[in-house]
Amino acid sequence: MTEEEKLKELIVKLLDNEITDSEKIELNRLLEKFKHYKSEIEEMKKLKEVSRNMKLKTPSSEVFDTYWTKVYNRIERGIAWIIFSIGAVILITYGLFKAVEELISDGKLETIVKIGIIGVLAGLVILIVSVIREKIIMGKTDKYKEVKR
Amino acid sequence: MSDHESNTNAAKPSTCGYSIYKWQAIRTSLNEQSLLERCKKGDKQAFEIIVKKYMKRAYFSALALTHSQDNALDLSQEAFVRAYRSMKNFNPEMKFFTWYYRILKNLFLNLKRNTSKIKNFTSEGYEALELIEEPSADVRELVEANDLHNILWKNINQLEDSQREIIILKDFQDYSYKEISELLEIPVGTVMSRLFNARKNLKERMCECIPLRERNI
Incomplete structure (x- = not known):
């Protein structure tokens, strides 16, 4: 750590009233060397004095009275969405299966049309499975997923 | 901020059917460690106690990131939901709030990155500062004459995220x-x-x- 960095650290401690006597001596020594910081300290002290006399407004008590209820509702809704999604996937899969079954057994429909429809559905299923698999693999192996960008 | 300060609302009647007395009995008989263990098993009543203990700290921490009351409430509540869902990954050797704060901050950064979802996420209109109950007379005069609390908040909001965050954590939350x-x-x-x-x-x-x-003060 350079002397100037040390000085900045000591200034922060001074402003927060967390400076020890020995650190004060060190601060004064460094201030003799870096004189321009003296005025900086005075201005920072004024700002600190203002902020010391202020606080963050606390929201009305109703806000915190209903806080947990809102968190609880969100948790509950999240679970509801998961159940709903699973149900929807089951129904859609069953519907598709039945539709394909009907198509194959329908003698009136041209073979080429059957192949076309089956191709579209098969492609769709492969695409969905591929995307889901990619998401799962990325979720498990991406070591940078928690990195703050 | 000490735990008792953040805990002032914890003794209010529960929304989940718990009486005040039963609530207080649970609070005193269980320490945070065992509550967190219960949360890991999906116990919502244990999680309720944890949320009520930390909600004020959570709100003010979110305020440091978002600038506005509504967004701070929304963000801090959503972070609790994410925390509940991820409780299985919680390392008991860590402090709960430290872990929660990381969730909160990652959530904020994700939302901020996805700006189309959160227009005006960081609103500057909210006046978040007020004078303490007994400020020194000269400071009161200066603040009132210059609308200083609003100017100060406006300037805090113009700092870059990391600087605003640290100013609020140290100077207004006393960490x-x-x-x-x-x-x-x-x-x-x-x-x-x-x-x-x-x-x-x-x-x-x-x-x-x-x-x-x-x-001149």
Whole structure:
């Protein structure tokens, strides 16, 4: 750590009233060397004095009275969405299966049309499975997923 | 901020059917460790106690990130939901709030990155500061004459995210250097230098806003 960095650290401690006597001596020594910081300290002290006399407004008590209820509702809704999604996937899969079954057994429909429809559905299923698999693999192996960008 | 300060609302009647007495009995008989263990098993009543213990700290921490009351409430509540869903990954050796704060911050960064979803996410219209109950007379005069609390909040909001965050954590939430270092996952030395730069920047912005003759406290 350079002397100037040390000085900045000591200034922060001074402003927060967390400076020890020995650190004060060190601060004064460094201030003799870096004189321009003296005025900086005075201005920072004024700002600190203002902020010391202020606080963050606390929201009305109703806000915190209903806080947990809102968190609880969100948790509950999240679970509801998961159940709903699973149900929807089951129904859609069953519907598709039945539709394909009907198509194959329908003698009136041209073979080429059957192949076309089956191709579209098969492609769709492969695409969905591929995307889901990619998401799962990325979720498990991406070591940078928690990195703050 | 001490635990008892953040806990002032915890003894209110529960919304889940718990009486005050039963609630207080649970509070006193269980320590946080065992509550968190219960949360890991999906116990919502244990999680309720944890939420009520930390909700004020969570709100003010979110306010440091989002600037506005509504967004701070929304963000802090959503972070609790994410925390509940991820409780299985919680390491009991860690402090709960430190872990929660990381979830909160990642959530904020994701939302901020996805700006199309959150238009005006960081609103500057909210006036978040007020004078303490018994300010010194000269400061009261200065603040009231210059609308200083609003100017100060406006300038805090104009600082870059990391500087605003550290100013609020230290100067308005009273966290120690060590606590800030844990929350932000940075060394104590970095906390000090970031704090110095943030205060210097804020001071320069304030000097531009307030005429020199009015700055003498």
